[in-house]
Amino acid sequence: MKHPHGRFEALAGAILLDEATAADRAEFALHAESCAVCREDAAAFTTPLRGSVEAVAQSETWRPSMTDEILERIHERHTKRTRFTITTIGYAVVASIVLNVAFVSGFGGRAIDALRITPRIAYSATQPIRIEHRPKVALVVNGVSALVGPRRAALAAVARKNIRPASQAAASDDIGPPDVFDGLRADESGARNVAAGYPPVCAADLERVAVRPEPCRSMPAERR
Amino acid sequence: MENVFVLGVDNALEAEARIERLVIEHQAKLARYVRRFVNDREAALDLTQDVFFAAYRMLKADPSRPLTAGWLYKTATNHAISLLRKNKRRGPTVPLEELGSSFRLDERSAESLDLQRALDALPSEQLACVMLTTYAGYSSAEAALILGSSSEAVRQRVCRATRTMRAALGATA
Numbered sequence: 116m117k118h119p120h121g122r123f124e125a126l127a128g129a130i131l132l133d134e135a136t137a138a139d140r141a142e143f144a145l146h147a148e149s150c151a152v153c154r155e156d157a158a159a160f161t162t163p164l165r166g167s168v169e170a171v172a173q174s175e176t177w178r179p180s181m182t183d184e185i186l187e188r189i190h191e192r193h194t195k196r197t198r199f200t201i202t203t204i205g206y207a208v209v210a211s212i213v214l215n216v217a218f219v220s221g222f223g224g225r226a227i228d229a230l231r232i233t234p235r236i237a238y239s240a241t242q243p244i245r246i247e248h249r250p251k252v253a254l255v256v257n258g259v260s261a262l263v264g265p266r267r268a269a270l271a272a273v274a275r276k277n278i279r280p281a282s283q284a285a286a287s288d289d290i291g292p293p294d295v296f297d298g299l300r301a302d303e304s305g306a307r308n309v310a311a312g313y314p315p316v317c318a319a320d321l322e323r324v325a326v327r328p329e330p331c332r333s334m335p336a337e338r339r
Numbered sequence: 340m341e342n343v344f345v346l347g348v349d350n351a352l353e354a355e356a357r358i359e360r361l362v363i364e365h366q367a368k369l370a371r372y373v374r375r376f377v378n379d380r381e382a383a384l385d386l387t388q389d390v391f392f393a394a395y396r397m398l399k400a401d402p403s404r405p406l407t408a409g410w411l412y413k414t415a416t417n418h419a420i421s422l423l424r425k426n427k428r429r430g431p432t433v434p435l436e437e438l439g440s441s442f443r444l445d446e447r448s449a450e451s452l453d454l455q456r457a458l459d460a461l462p463s464e465q466l467a468c469v470m471l472t473t474y475a476g477y478s479s480a481e482a483a484l485i486l487g488s489s490s491e492a493v494r495q496r497v498c499r500a501t502r503t504m505r506a507a508l509g510a511t512a
Binding site: 167 | 358491493496
């Protein structure tokens with residue numbers, strides 16, 4: 116007890132409740148001689164607290180009867196709980212029937228399909244984008260891009276006539292333009308050899324001859 | 340599943356029978372105890388019903404659990420203290436002139452009204468100690484068990500409560 120009087124307050128309480136032993140009473144009396152507060156407390160001992168309160172309690176005549184109310188409340192609680200349980204089960208059964216009917220009839224699946232939204236951005240955001248760097252020789256075979264259509268390839272072949280090697284030009288004047296698809300079939304090393312046989316050309320000629328492949332529309336746009 | 344349901348029904352019936360016996364045995368004294376605590380007859384009736392209903396719920400969950408009068412007084416004390424604190428936050432709603440109106444005409448003796456005036460002046464912890472040890476008739480050790488405290492603390496609070504009650508009665512006399 117933090118309060119220095121705590122022990123003597125407890126002793127006074129015990130005397131008030133008529134629970135104190137003779138030793139307790141003597142100890143308190145000894146202390147009360149030198150303590151004004153406890154002397155004042157001792158004055159209250161003449162009228163025991165418990166006795167006076169019990170006397171008042173005995174005189175009370177209020178005797179409420181609440182048996183019926185409590186039992187009624189208990190029954191009401193039973194009814195409420197039963198009603199709640201039945202209602203919950205009913206809702207669950209109805210909901211399961213509705214869902215079953217919806218999916219059996221196909222309405223549910225269609226509704227889900229209608230709600231399904233697949234934005235294009237989701238594809239580009241979730242799938243890795245792989246950028247391949249292809250060697251120039253693989254892309255340009257015999258001076259013609261491997262990814263161009265026949266019309267552009269023919270145009271490129273006509274434009275290439277003037278820059279063929281002298282040996283080929285002398286021997287194959289009557290051959291005509293080389294078959295683009297032979298170039299497509301050539302393997303990488305063969306393509307490199309063919310490319311090495313061409314004389315070096317200036318940047319302006321390359322710009323004129325090289326045909327850029329058209330970007331595929333199904334691929335995402337190039338990021339800058 | 341069926342066994343669980345039958346067990347639940349059995350528990351409910353047993354709890355109902357036991358609570359009926361408890362209500363018949365303790366209702367009047369417990370209601371008067373709570374009325375002294377809160378000084379409001381209607382609130383006392385409501386609180387007493389709540390106490391018995393809490394006892395029913397507990398018995399329904401575990402019918403074999405022993406339920407003593409001490410448990411009823413403990414629950415009633417806790418409910419009453421909660422109500423007093425709520426009323427304290429809300430502010431006084433009953434005019435002083437109507438003090439003692441929760442008592443019947445034949446109960447309005449000077450001693451009874453004095454006691455109520457003195458009890459109203461007590462803090463809730465001291466009030467609980469005084470009510471349990473004097474009105475409900477428990478010893479300080481039993482009151483300490485009910486309140487979850489020590490018997491020394493209960494006796495100390497009773498002593499302080501006596502001082503407060505004496506001061507309250509002296510001030511109004």
